[in-house]
Amino acid sequence: MKIKPIGDRVLVKLEEVEEKTSGGIYIPQTAQEKTQTGTVEAVGDDKDVITVKKGDKVMYDKYAGTSVTLDGKEYLLMKMQDIMAIIE
Secondary structure, three states, X not given: OOOOOOOXXXXXXXXXXXXXXXXXXEOOHHHOOOOOEEEEEEEOOOOOOOOOOOOOXXXXXXXXXXXXXXXXXXXXXXXXXXXXXXXX
């Protein structure tokens, strides 16, 4: 199954969070804060608003988007205005 965003929406794949610190301490999944960065997987068809492209690494608003799980991977479907920066 594929997800194709429409309008000014963007599909972002969430980054995996490290479970082990550099000191060797394991942090349980429930205690970890969700990352606010991810990779753009698909963009909508509103080319006037969307300024990112597939493959861009982005930083987004903490409470942005709708969470979607597809094939065991987590994604966020969000509006373009919720993306704050492109990470280079």
